[in-house]
Amino acid sequence: MSTEVKSDLYKEAGVDIDLAQNLLKSVKEKISSTRRPEMLAPIGGFGGMFQIDLKKYKNPILVSSIDGVGTKLMVAMMMEKYDTVGHDIVNHCIDDIAVQGAEPVFFMDYIGIGKLRSPLYEQVLEGIADACKAANCAVLGGETAEMPGMYGNDFDLVGVISGMVDKDKLITGEKIKAGYAAIGLASSGLHTNGFSLARKVLFDQCGYDVHSTPEELGGESVGEALLKPHTCYWPAIKEALDSEEIDLDGMAHITGGGLYDNVPRILPEDLDVVFDKNALPVLPIFKLIVEKGAIDPVEAYRVFNMGIGMVWFVPAEQADAAIKICADAGFDAAVCGKVLPGNRKVTVN
Amino acid sequence: MSTEVKSDLYKEAGVDIDLAQNLLKSVKEKISSTRRPEMLAPIGGFGGMFQIDLKKYKNPILVSSIDGVGTKLMVAMMMEKYDTVGHDIVNHCIDDIAVQGAEPVFFMDYIGIGKLRSPLYEQVLEGIADACKAANCAVLGGETAEMPGMYGNDFDLVGVISGMVDKDKLITGEKIKAGYAAIGLASSGLHTNGFSLARKVLFDQCGYDVHSTPEELGGESVGEALLKPHTCYWPAIKEALDSEEIDLDGMAHITGGGLYDNVPRILPEDLDVVFDKNALPVLPIFKLIVEKGAIDPVEAYRVFNMGIGMVWFVPAEQADAAIKICADAGFDAAVCGKVLPGNRKVTVN
Numbered sequence: 001m002s003t004e005v006k007s008d009l010y011k012e013a014g015v016d017i018d019l020a021q022n023l024l025k026s027v028k029e030k031i032s033s034t035r036r037p038e039m040l041a042p043i044g045g046f047g048g049m050f051q052i053d054l055k056k057y058k059n060p061i062l063v064s065s066i067d068g069v070g071t072k073l074m075v076a077m078m079m080e081k082y083d084t085v086g087h088d089i090v091n092h093c094i095d096d097i098a099v100q101g102a103e104p105v106f107f108m109d110y111i112g113i114g115k116l117r118s119p120l121y122e123q124v125l126e127g128i129a130d131a132c133k134a135a136n137c138a139v140l141g142g143e144t145a146e147m148p149g150m151y152g153n154d155f156d157l158v159g160v161i162s163g164m165v166d167k168d169k170l171i172t173g174e175k176i177k178a179g180y181a182a183i184g185l186a187s188s189g190l191h192t193n194g195f196s197l198a199r200k201v202l203f204d205q206c207g208y209d210v211h212s213t214p215e216e217l218g219g220e221s222v223g224e225a226l227l228k229p230h231t232c233y234w235p236a237i238k239e240a241l242d243s244e245e246i247d248l249d250g251m252a253h254i255t256g257g258g259l260y261d262n263v264p265r266i267l268p269e270d271l272d273v274v275f276d277k278n279a280l281p282v283l284p285i286f287k288l289i290v291e292k293g294a295i296d297p298v299e300a301y302r303v304f305n306m307g308i309g310m311v312w313f314v315p316a317e318q319a320d321a322a323i324k325i326c327a328d329a330g331f332d333a334a335v336c337g338k339v340l341p342g343n344r345k346v347t348v349n
Numbered sequence: 350m351s352t353e354v355k356s357d358l359y360k361e362a363g364v365d366i367d368l369a370q371n372l373l374k375s376v377k378e379k380i381s382s383t384r385r386p387e388m389l390a391p392i393g394g395f396g397g398m399f400q401i402d403l404k405k406y407k408n409p410i411l412v413s414s415i416d417g418v419g420t421k422l423m424v425a426m427m428m429e430k431y432d433t434v435g436h437d438i439v440n441h442c443i444d445d446i447a448v449q450g451a452e453p454v455f456f457m458d459y460i461g462i463g464k465l466r467s468p469l470y471e472q473v474l475e476g477i478a479d480a481c482k483a484a485n486c487a488v489l490g491g492e493t494a495e496m497p498g499m500y501g502n503d504f505d506l507v508g509v510i511s512g513m514v515d516k517d518k519l520i521t522g523e524k525i526k527a528g529y530a531a532i533g534l535a536s537s538g539l540h541t542n543g544f545s546l547a548r549k550v551l552f553d554q555c556g557y558d559v560h561s562t563p564e565e566l567g568g569e570s571v572g573e574a575l576l577k578p579h580t581c582y583w584p585a586i587k588e589a590l591d592s593e594e595i596d597l598d599g600m601a602h603i604t605g606g607g608l609y610d611n612v613p614r615i616l617p618e619d620l621d622v623v624f625d626k627n628a629l630p631v632l633p634i635f636k637l638i639v640e641k642g643a644i645d646p647v648e649a650y651r652v653f654n655m656g657i658g659m660v661w662f663v664p665a666e667q668a669d670a671a672i673k674i675c676a677d678a679g680f681d682a683a684v685c686g687k688v689l690p691g692n693r694k695v696t697v698n
Contacts, residue, residue: 040410040519046414046445046446046448046449046602046614046615047412047413047414047445047446047448047449047451047510047512048412048413048414049410049411049412049449049519050410050411050412050413051408051409051410051411051516052401052406052409052410052411054403054408054409057401059400059403060400060401060403060409061389061398061399061400061401062398062399062400062401062411062511063396063397063398063399064396064397064399064455064457064489064490064509064511065395065396065397065457065490066457066458066459066490066491066492066507066509067459067492068459068461068492068494070494070496071496071498071499073499074498074499096395096396097395097396099395099396100395100396100398102396106413108413108414108415108509109415110415110416110417110459110507112417112461112505112507140413141413141414141415142415143415143416143417143507145417145419147419147420147505149420149423150420150422150423150503150505151505154499156461156496156499156500156505158415158459158461158492158507160413160415160457160509161396162411162413162511163396167400170389170398253395265395266395
């Protein structure tokens with residue numbers, strides 16, 4: 001079993017460790033299915049072990065990132081649907097290291113919760129296992145902590161990803177040049193950012209609940225639109241890294257801060273990027289939030305991804321090849337901007 | 350800056366991202382002081398990068414573990430003292446992988462909190478940085494998430510450790526034989542386990558608060574005794590691994606489940622261990638809890654470490670050398686048990 005449940009309570013306080021073990025059993029097979037050959041058999045469950053494949057990496061760099069799902073969890077609780085947040089935490093973590101060219105190799109989760117309960121617990125772990133399996137990333141370990149006094153009915157979900165890349169294959173953005181094309185890869189929705197503003201507008205201001213179906217969403221409920229899982233771009237990135245047709249010289253994962261704050265993180269300091277906001281469709285959920293909340297466009301593009309979950313930078317003449325790689329891997333993508341001489345400024349027109 | 354602050358709130362919701370940045374600034378130097386040469390300069394802060402030192406490891410195994418501090422955080426909040434829980438999370442994580450022979454190399458933290466505030470935030474990060482520095486472990490990254498609707502006035506603290514060990518130096522426990530000595534290394538107190546029971550007995554049943562000074566504690570307050578940081582055993586383990594005088598064939602980190610549950614995790618299935626509960630002093634805080642709570646001794650040794658935070662297994666004739674290594678590294682240690690033929694049973698007499 002790669003996931004450990006601890007409870008800081010004891011029998012007399014009414015906690016049923018057996019419940020935890022039974023719930024875990026039902027997802028054990030799914031978690032086990034994420035195994036990779038580099039994983040060593042566990043030793044007493046103290047730490048998970050992963051062997052570095054020296055045939056694969058001459059100069060191995062480990063890339064790690066830790067993240068939470070944030071208040072998207074509150075929408076999951078309102079919907080009583082917990083598998084998608086498992087996908088969210090895994091995919092968010094993977095995208096955060098994949099933009100540096102790292103292959104995701106193992107993942108660990110932490111669930112802090114007031115009272116362990118079914119089906120929440122199995123659904124979260126199933127979502128995690130399914131998302132890891134899809135990206136060929138092992139679930140190496142996990143920790144669940146029951147703390148009634150702290151979480152009440154709520155829970156928090158934290159993920160840690162580790163990936164590997166050879167040092168000379170690290171993608172740093174430093175090779176990006178003026179004239180490069182910015183390729184936008186479509187997002188599925190808010191991913192894991194902007195939920196406080198979205199909840200404020202949709203629930204507090206508009207009076208919607210998760211089951212409301214405003215016509216702007218074309219039949220989808222507010223909860224369904226908000227819970228769409230974070231897109232995992234690794235399948236497209238992997239193809240691009242393996243391809244000899246394109247030089248993928250920079251990638252930015254568009255999370256909190258939007259295009260404005262995330263693109264400059266990898267942009268050389270003497271370059272600007274000008275984005276065209278009409279290059280990719282703005283999803284209905286964004287239109288609804290922006291319109292109902294009368295949100296300033298600049299603010300909207302700072303809080304939300306607005307339909308672009310990732311940006312790739314390639315030489316302009318390789319843009320079509322890059323878009324084809326994305327399409328073949330199942331991702332909508334389009335040229336959505338251009339790199340110009342400047343001073344690390346991002347404009348969205 | 351190796352720690353990232355995200356807030357799922359925005360200006361109009363009254364969150365001051367500048368506050369977070371200012372608080373971070375004050376601990377930036379401490380966090381930076383934990384750098385190791387294997388760390389690469391950050392790329393836009395997406396993922397932290399750590400180079401595997403192939404001169405040091407022929408067949409490198411990465412050992413990782415994720416953990417939380419649990420409801421010891423509540424005692425920290427009652428004491429309004431937040432540095433020690435930083436030490437707790439780091440040291441707990443380090444001990445969890447050090448028992449497999451892994452050198453801790455980098456650490457990442459997650460802080461989930463209702464409202465970011467000073468001095469809580471700096472104290473937690475200072476504690477983390479100090480504990481990492483002491484173990485020569487780099488703070489590679491971190492994440493702070495402000496979620497008022499979820500945490501209220503509380504916070505949670507999660508840590509992830511990664512360590513390295515050469516495959517043929519992994520310590521698995523499989524070489525432990527009948528006749529081996531069990532060396533107990535003294536704990537500083539509860540470490541990070543048993544706080545729900547401790548709080549129930551001391552606060553609910555006895556009516557103490559954190560500032561109470563029951564005579565059993567010899568002048569120390571309840572809060573001081575409870576908050577004693579988790580001991581980091583890595584300095585002693587490192588000396589033992591480097592020493593040619595002893596064969597350190599097994600180690601168990603005594604956390605939740607106590608001697609009863611943690612020792613069998615690394616014990617070969619045909620062996621038992623019999624512990625002598627008088628071999629190391631039982632700390633006053635344990636005596637107080639057990640006496641006031643009328644806790645059954647077996648229950649006490651299952652919930653608490655009762656003064657033994659780690660157990661080493663060495664051939665009996667090497668026990669003195671092992672104890673000397675511990676003493677030289679500043680740790681109280683004593684032979685506290687013996688390995689016998691059996692079926693993975695632990696007895697405490």
